[in-house]
Amino acid sequence: MSRSRRNWNEVNAASLARWIVLTGFLALTGLIYVYLTLQLYHLGDRKKALETEVSNLKMQNEVASAQIAALTSRAALQRRLKEGYLKMIPIAEHNIVRLTIPNRNPDDAIQPVSNPRSTR
Amino acid sequence: MKWNSRTRCAIVCLGFILLFSLFSFRLIYLQMVKHDQYAGLAAEKHVIKQPIFAERGTILDANNEVLAHNVPVETVVVDATHLNDVETTVDLVSKELQLPRGEVSEKLHTDRRYIVLKREVAKANADSFRQQLRAKNLRGIYFERDATRIYPNGVMLCHVIGFTDFDHKGIQGVEGSLDEYLHGQDGYRYIEHNRAGQEIVLYRGQERAPRNGYQVHLTIDLNLQNIVENEIDAAMREYSPKKATIILMRPQTGEILAMANRPAFDLNKRSDTKPEQMKNRAICDMMEPGSTFKIVTAAAAINEHKFGLDSYIFCENGVWNYGGTPLHDHAAFGDLSVKDILVKSSNIGAAKLAVTLGDQKFYEYIRRFGFGDRTGIELPGEISGLLRSPQLWSKISITHIPMGHEIGVTPLQMATAMSAIANGGKLMTPRIVKSITTADGKTISTLKPIVLRQVISPQTANQIGMALRGVVSDRGTAAAAAVPGFTIAGKTGTAQKVGPHGGYEKGKEVVSFCGYLPAEHPEFVGLVVLDDAQTKPEQNYGGTVAGPIFSHIAEKAARYLDLEPHEEIRRATPVERVALTSSSRH
Numbered sequence: 001m002s003r004s005r006r007n008w009n010e011v012n013a014a015s016l017a018r019w020i021v022l023t024g025f026l027a028l029t030g031l032i033y034v035y036l037t038l039q040l041y042h043l044g045d046r047k048k049a050l051e052t053e054v055s056n057l058k059m060q061n062e063v064a065s066a067q068i069a070a071l072t073s074r075a076a077l078q079r080r081l082k083e084g085y086l087k088m089i090p091i092a093e094h095n096i097v098r099l100t101i102p103n104r105n106p107d108d109a110i111q112p113v114s115n116p117r118s119t120r
Numbered sequence: 121m122k123w124n125s126r127t128r129c130a131i132v133c134l135g136f137i138l139l140f141s142l143f144s145f146r147l148i149y150l151q152m153v154k155h156d157q158y159a160g161l162a163a164e165k166h167v168i169k170q171p172i173f174a175e176r177g178t179i180l181d182a183n184n185e186v187l188a189h190n191v192p193v194e195t196v197v198v199d200a201t202h203l204n205d206v207e208t209t210v211d212l213v214s215k216e217l218q219l220p221r222g223e224v225s226e227k228l229h230t231d232r233r234y235i236v237l238k239r240e241v242a243k244a245n246a247d248s249f250r251q252q253l254r255a256k257n258l259r260g261i262y263f264e265r266d267a268t269r270i271y272p273n274g275v276m277l278c279h280v281i282g283f284t285d286f287d288h289k290g291i292q293g294v295e296g297s298l299d300e301y302l303h304g305q306d307g308y309r310y311i312e313h314n315r316a317g318q319e320i321v322l323y324r325g326q327e328r329a330p331r332n333g334y335q336v337h338l339t340i341d342l343n344l345q346n347i348v349e350n351e352i353d354a355a356m357r358e359y360s361p362k363k364a365t366i367i368l369m370r371p372q373t374g375e376i377l378a379m380a381n382r383p384a385f386d387l388n389k390r391s392d393t394k395p396e397q398m399k400n401r402a403i404c405d406m407m408e409p410g411s412t413f414k415i416v417t418a419a420a421a422i423n424e425h426k427f428g429l430d431s432y433i434f435c436e437n438g439v440w441n442y443g444g445t446p447l448h449d450h451a452a453f454g455d456l457s458v459k460d461i462l463v464k465s466s467n468i469g470a471a472k473l474a475v476t477l478g479d480q481k482f483y484e485y486i487r488r489f490g491f492g493d494r495t496g497i498e499l500p501g502e503i504s505g506l507l508r509s510p511q512l513w514s515k516i517s518i519t520h521i522p523m524g525h526e527i528g529v530t531p532l533q534m535a536t537a538m539s540a541i542a543n544g545g546k547l548m549t550p551r552i553v554k555s556i557t558t559a560d561g562k563t564i565s566t567l568k569p570i571v572l573r574q575v576i577s578p579q580t581a582n583q584i585g586m587a588l589r590g591v592v593s594d595r596g597t598a599a600a601a602a603v604p605g606f607t608i609a610g611k612t613g614t615a616q617k618v619g620p621h622g623g624y625e626k627g628k629e630v631v632s633f634c635g636y637l638p639a640e641h642p643e644f645v646g647l648v649v650l651d652d653a654q655t656k657p658e659q660n661y662g663g664t665v666a667g668p669i670f671s672h673i674a675e676k677a678a679r680y681l682d683l684e685p686h687e688e689i690r691r692a693t694p695v696e697r698v699a700l701t702s703s704s705r706h
Contacts, residue, residue, distance in 0.1 A: 044321030059192040059265075063243055066191035066270055073272030074185075074346050 166312045167325065174304030176269065176288055177333030179281060179295070181342040182377075182554060187281050188295065188387075190267040194246040196237040200230050202260035209258050213237060216249040237261075239286075240268045269295075271387035276349050277340060278387050279400035280379050280499065280552060292398060294336060294552065297500045301556050301564075304333035334564055337554045339375035344368055344644075347676045348378040355669050356382050359653035365401045365531045366669070367647045368677065371539035371636060373569040374548030376497070377644055403495075403502040406528035407630045407649065410615030410662065411597075413524030413534075414470045415541055418462055419584050420485035421473040423576040429459045429583045433469050440468045443515035447471055463590035465597050465612065471519035479510040479518055486521070488575045489537040490547055491529055496570075497550045505529045524615055531632075535647040538634045541588070542609070542642040545581040547572040585609050589639050592667075601633055601667035603675045605685025609642075610635020610670065612662030617652060628652045633666035637674045643681055646670050 070076060080086050150158065179188040196217060203209055206228055213228075214221040217238045227235050241249070246263055253261055269284050282293020290299035310325030348366045355364055361382075368378040381401040385393040399405065421427045438452035449468050461469030474482045486492065492507030506528030513521075520526045532550060540547040549570040556565040576584075588609035592598045597612045610633055617628040632649040636642040648666040655665060678685070 040322050041320075048319060048321045059243060062190065062192050062267075066189065069186045069189060069272045070270070073274075074276055074342055075272065075274045078346075 163312075166314075167310055167323075168313065170309045170311050172307035172309060172328075172330045173267075174306050174330035175267065175332040176284070176304065177302040177559075178335045179302070180335060180337050181340050181345075182338065183341060183343070184337070185342045186272055187277060187338065187340075187342075188269055188271050191270045192243055193240045193266050193268045194243065195239045195264040195266050196241055196246070196249070197262050197264055198228060198235040198237055199233045199260050199262065200228055200235060201233055203228060204257075204259045208256060209260065212249075212252055212256065212258065213261070216245070216252060217241065239266070273342075274386045274388055275384050276342075277345055277379070278384050279381050279398070279402070280338070280340065280376075281387060282500075283387055283390060292501075293400070293499060294338065297498050298336050298553065298556075302333040302336060305331040307331075332559055334556045334558060336556055339370075339377065339552055339554045340379070341377050343680050344677055345378040345380065347673055347680065348380045351669055351673050351676075352380045352382055354672075355648075355650060355653075359650060359655055359665060361650040361653040363401055363405065363649075363651040365405075365647070365649045366673065367402055367531055367535045367645075368673070369535050369539055369550060369645045369647075371542035371548070371642050371645050374536070374539065374550045375554070375569075376550055376552045379552075400499060400501065402531045403497065403499055404530070406503060406505050406530055407632075407651070408527065408615040408618060409524040409529050409534050410613030410630065410632065411465045411467075411470075411524055412538075412611045412613035412632055412634045412662070413527065413529070414462055414465065414522065415584060415588070415611050416486060416489050416491075416537060417470045417473050417482070417522035418458055418587065419489075419541065419576045419580055420477055420482060422458065422583055423485070423580040424477060424481065426476050427458050427473065429587060430457050432457050433461065433472050435461075435466050435468045435472075438468075440471070440519075442471065442475075442519045445516045445519075447516075447519050459587040459590060462584075462587040462611065463593075463596045465591075467523040470522040474518050474522035479513060482518065482521070483507075483510045485575075486527070488547070488573065489540060490572065490575075491527065491533055491537070495530075495532055495536055495550050497532065498553045498567075502532075503530060505533055524613060531647055531649050534632070534634055534649075535645055538611075538636065538647065539645045540575050541581050541584050542636040542645050543581070544578040545574050545576040547575045585639060588635070592635065596663075597661070598633055598635070598663040598667040600663060601635060601670045601674075603637065603671055603678060606637050606674070606678060606683070607639040607686070608635050608637050608674065609639040610667075612667060614661045627657060629660050631660060631662040631665045633662050633670045635670055635674075637678060638683060643683055644674075644677060646673055646677075648673070 077086065081088060176190055178186060178190075181187055196213075210221060210225045210228055213219060214224045217224075219238060224237070227237065249261075250263065267288070269288070271278075271281060271283075278293075280293050282290060282295035282297075284290050284295050288303070290296040290302060295302065307328045307330030309327040311319045312323035312325070313319050348368060352364050352366050355361070364380075364382040366378070366380050367376065369376055379400075379402050381399070383397045385397040422429065427433070432455045435449060435453035435456050437454055438449045440447045447468055449466050451464070453464060453466050453469070456464060456466055456469050458469075458473070460466070461473070477485070486507060491505055494502045494504045496502075508517075508526075513526075517526050536547065536550050539550075549572055551567055551569070553567050555563060555567065557563050586609075588611055589607055590596050591612065592601045592608040592610050598610055601610055601612075602608060613630075613632040613634070615630045615632075616624040616626075617630055619625045630649065630651050631653055632647065634645070634647040636645040648669045650665055650669075653660055653665050659665065
């Protein structure tokens with residue numbers, strides 16, 4: 001029994017534990033570093049994808065704006081008028097009623113007002 | 121030394137230590153000593169300066185209607201060394217991009233790394249093509265984003281708006297003159313890419329955002345422009361002139377409300393356009409103004425107090441020999457008041473006014489009205505016209521220039537001079553740009569009206585205005601320019617056309633009418649010029665050809681601007697246009 005005890009190296013449990021904790025900590029730090037680095041790459045790719053998406057949406061918006069401008073342009077409306085899609089009748093002079101705007105004195109006591117706080 | 125296990129172990133360890141030390145030293149050498157050099161080499165391979173293109177600014181009219189804007193397109197390019205199935209690619213490219221198969225095949229059967237297949241491919245077509253390439257697993261075709269300029273109104277206002285070239289640089293019209301505002305400033309970004317050519321966003325370097333081009337707001341009102349374009353087209357159909365120009369201008373501010381020229385071209389289809397069609401004749405062409413120029417002569421004479429509006433001048437009964445050359449009137453006039461010289465458009469009367477003023481004084485007034493100088497409008501290619509100094513005048517120049525001969529003016533100069541009469545004698549700089557703003561509406565610059573000078577006194581301007589009202593009456597040369605309900609002041613002009621090799625071309629005339637409405641408080645000045653109108657010789661006059669065109673435009677413009685007609689004038693003015701006889705030459 002005593003002979004066998006002599007052939008075995010004694011293990012310092014506290015020291016071993018310290019090393020294990022230290023190694024584990026270092027390993028964990030490394031893993032976190034790798035994970036965070038991968039996350040950064042992933043977020044970079046996501047950012048790029050979002051940028052592309054925004055850019056595509058902007059392009060679609062520009063194409064739509066161009067189509068609206070083309071369809072509402074003077075030339076397009078004239079064409080539609082000729083094709084008979086639109087009908088425009090000039091207003092006869094006797095049908096126009098012109099209202100003379102009175103020259104309002106700024107010091108007039110009574111002024112039309114609107115009260116935004118009024119709920120009724 | 122004992123060669124035991126301990127020694128062997130020590131030697132191996134030493135070997136390892138040496139080896140790793142060597143590696144470490146090499147690593148330190150590469151990472152620290154040679155860092156900059158290798159980092160530079162790596163950057164050269166992987167870091168690129170990616171341009172971020174600025175968007176070209178939009179051009180809008182006075183009511184914010186779009187005149188020119190951008191639409192995204194794509195350029196299809198090929199790297200021939202990346203193609204994996206050339207024949208299938210050729211078939212697909214020719215089908216999707218509608219290109220001749222032979223042409224595509226010739227382009228793709230090379231080793232070139234950058235071949236442009238087609239520019240300005242619409243986004244929808246490019247997307248469809250991209251999907252087809254993916255479905256067939258074809259490589260080597262790439263798409264580059266680009267933008268093209270679109271002009272929704274096509275021909276309308278083509279000479280004013282202008283256009284851009286392939287590099288998006290403005291080369292004509294407002295596109296050219298305001299290119300520095302419209303173009304914007306490109307940005308950039310330093311990016312690093314991986315072996316597949318994809319950007320590594322993590323390693324993005326320095327970045328500068330682009331500044332998009334500013335929006336340019338014109339003074340042009342598209343509703344008035346539409347009226348003018350329709351009338352100029354109608355005039356082209358009716359008279360088939362070689363050239364035609366119409367300008368509408370606000371006299372108080374110098375704002376150009378409408379400007380149209382013929383021949384014209386479609387801004388979206390410029391490939392088959394001839395240079396002649398691209399000329400903005402309102403500022404690039406000069407003409408002899410004919411009798412419209414008499415307003416300058418009469419204004420100068422009255423402003424110098426040489427004559428009053430009711431002073432009488434003997435008009436020699438139709439023929440006046442001056443300097444050995446006879447000067448003719450279109451009718452045998454005796455005594456005419458200065459007012460009637462304008463109303464009846466007497467050449468002899470105008471010549472006598474100028475002779476009384478003298479060469480130098482008359483020349484001064486011509487210059488004061490802005491002739492012989494560029495008006496300064498914000499459009500490229502404006503010419504100053506042709507005005508010789510009195511030292512170069514012949515003996516009879518003083519009798520010919522007053523009736524608008526021996527002088528070259530641009531239509532815009534003529535309209536500006538008439539605006540000075542309508543504006544109480546103040547000569548304004550004509551303007552086509554109202555303001556410059558950012559895309560979100562922040563004002564960068566607002567162009568305010570510029571008074572160039574007081575050419576004549578307000579009293580003189582008023583007197584000339586009174587005389588010009590007579591021109592558009594049953595007594596005057598432009599009764600056909602009348603608009604029911606409104607008083608119009610104006611002047612007709614008929615000048616023989618100057619040939620390309622000098623001298624006058626027989627039977628070819630430049631007819632014009634320049635006037636304003638309402639005469640009491642002018643809202644706009646209009647000029648109509650037709651070069652070589654095809655009509656009967658006895659009808660080819662400013663009053664009979666250009667006058668009615670002005671009348672149509674003025675009537676519609678007055679309705680659009682909601683100008684209130686005077687009932688009494690409406691009743692007094694005959695509805696039928698007054699037919700002029702051949703005697704109303706000018």
